[in-house]
Amino acid sequence: MFDINHGENSQTMAELSTRHLLGIKDLNLSDIELIFETADEFKSVLNRPIKKVPSLRDVTIANIFFENSTRTRLSFELAEKRLSADVVNFAASSSSVSKGETLIDTVNNILAMKVDMVVMRHPYAGAGIFLSKHVKAQIVNAGDGAHEHPTQALLDAFSIRERYGDVAGKKVAIVGDILHSRVALSNILCLKQLGAEVMVCGPTTLIPKYIGALGVKVEHDLLSALNWCDVANMLRIQLERQDIKYFPSLREYSMLYGLNKQILDSLDKEITIMHPGPINRGVEITSDVADSKQSIILDQVENGVAIRMAVLYLLAGQAQ
Amino acid sequence: MQNLTLLDGPKFQITIQRLCRQLIENHDDFTNSVLIGTQPRGIYLARRVAEELRKILPNKTILQGDMDVTFYRDDFRRGERQLVPNQTRIDFIIEGKKVILIDDVLWTGRTIRAAMDGMLYFGRPAKVELLVLVDRRYSRHLPVAADYVGIEVDSIASQKVVVSWKETDGEDKIILVSEK
Known part of the structure; x- marks a missing residue:
């Protein structure tokens, strides 16, 4: 079908064993190694004059932050933009959550606008896991209470x-x-x-x-x-x-x-x-x-963008 | 599984040398030209061509890079399984240069389209040419044509053309693999 099959030694194929990134607990060693190998290549992209690739150009990602964040939110947003994804940002303090809307309703309303992935930070442990069971989008946990990041x-x-x-x-x-x-x-x-x-x-x-x-x-x-x-x-x-x-x-x-x-x-x-x-x-x-x-x-902060690019790229690339 | 050898031994070497001579006709002493091999299999041909050119032009600098097209492919989110990216190594500026893209097998033309897309992120080349060892004719999905061709092969979609290299596979050889 695709011209990757030039020969028997064509390009290696692999994908993450999980559809969401909810915690390290769900990842096995080869998942982590795959993320690192992919991040190596994204780090080299980030050191080029044009720090962008077109991979996620048909993917829309919502960053939903129910808790304050500077680094993580910026880092995710930069990672998404450098993968050419469309990005919408949402902070709970300025939203209808303060009018009493539930988490599932909030997220389903966002998904009704055709969003493919949700990056969420929430003050309660397990919020990402709960969401992944109730909505169709792929979820990336950007910190849930005192549970995982x-x-x-x-x-x-x-x-x-x-x-x-x-x-x-x-x-x-x-x-x-x-x-x-x-x-x-x-x-x-x-x-x-x-x-x-x-x-x-x-x-x-x-x-x-x-x-x-x-x-x-x-x-x-x-x-x-x-x-x-x-x-x-x-x-x-x-x-x-x-x-x-x-x-x-x-x-x-x-x-x-x-x-x-x-x-x-x-x-x-x-x-x-x-x-x-x-x-x-x-x-x-x-x-x-x-x-x-x-x-x-500061190296940690720099690597954060490459790692998040790798995670989003690997999740988005899974068979839909 | 049936294997038909299309090219090997001294003829393989002669083909590569002929491609190099053809390059020199158009690129003179390579002061403004660079070679870029596409990952994963085009880089072996690019390295071989660069090595051969250095023998013919011993006092000239031949610049050669590797381009991985994984992030620029048009089948992302469409395939069954995901591709693991390879390394991109281009240690020179492409802006204003004549680029010779190199791949082992030209089939649908989609890899070359992705490579041209990816290349633009390294600058605007003055000119881009394509060199391939094997041209699988009449199988293009896109209007892509090679400027330098090692051999032309007529094949059907279910067949595979495999190029093996002395450096990695022990032998320089092009074989046509048929299912039955």
Whole structure:
């Protein structure tokens, strides 16, 4: 039918095992590797004078954000536009959601306008999974409550792979508010799939009980965690999700779990510093560390666009 | 499965050399011309042609790149299965250059259309020509014609034309594969 069959050694074919990207939990190792290989090529597209390909020119994507976001929303929108998709944006605060419309009604109304894919962020865990069972469009989870944030985990692992060549065998410490973090869960699942060792570090109150069941080490002392790891992923304290006091004061948290230049220089090796953003400078990480050459925070942002292009491209390309 | 060898041995080498001589007739010393092979199979021919040209023109720079057309294809979201993209490697500016697109087999012409589309993202070439090793005649879906042709083959849609290369497959050979 198509002229790809020049010979027996024609181009390799593969597709994701899932129709939606709801969480890393649904991806297997070959899915993640396929996303990375595709993202490699999109990263090279992003470094060309014309940073665009026409692949998704007949695809319409709605970005539906029920929660605030700067990086993720911009990154998705750029990824969509660089794939030549048509994009509509929707923020819950300025919509009929505030008039009492339900999630399914809101989304079905958007889909009635012939939208193919929905990128959604929602404050409730499982919102994407719920939606995927009730509407026809393909769903990409851009963060659901304290549950998962799959594209963030993929871009984090992709950045580690870029820095070290491989993720397998690397030691990654995730430091901070693990309890309220969707980045932490997705990162743990993704890094474990790729064969990395993972440690979580933070005050006892911010580490979920039984997290060891995911196959991660637990540490409460920052210096020990840093001495163990190759990569430290510093998470923000999610004050907006904390309904009770989990530690006495931000100042005390910062003294015990904040990463500063002094601690970094006291280590006998050079570790890589990551942060998913937004940074609270002076709380979990000081400015001089965030801006140091060990930090790959801005590389993470750059890779975010390539990873999201890969995810959207691979999902859109599946047989309809 | 029935295999018919269309070209191999010394004749294969002579065909490539003839294509190179024809290129030199039109492109002189290649100061303003570049070669671009299409992924996945056209790059071997492009590399072979570049290598041969460097032997004939030892003091000249022959620029050669690889173009992957996956993102520019017209069958995205239409096929059964998805294609994994290959690497695009074009380390020079195409703007104002004479581009020689190179593929192993010209069949429907759709890959070449995609390659021309993708190429424009690297600049506006002064001229584009097409070189192929095998032209499967009377099978075009699009008005595409090659400027330089190794051999012409009459075949039917169910047949396949396979070019194998010494570098990857152990032998330089063109075979026609029939279903029965």
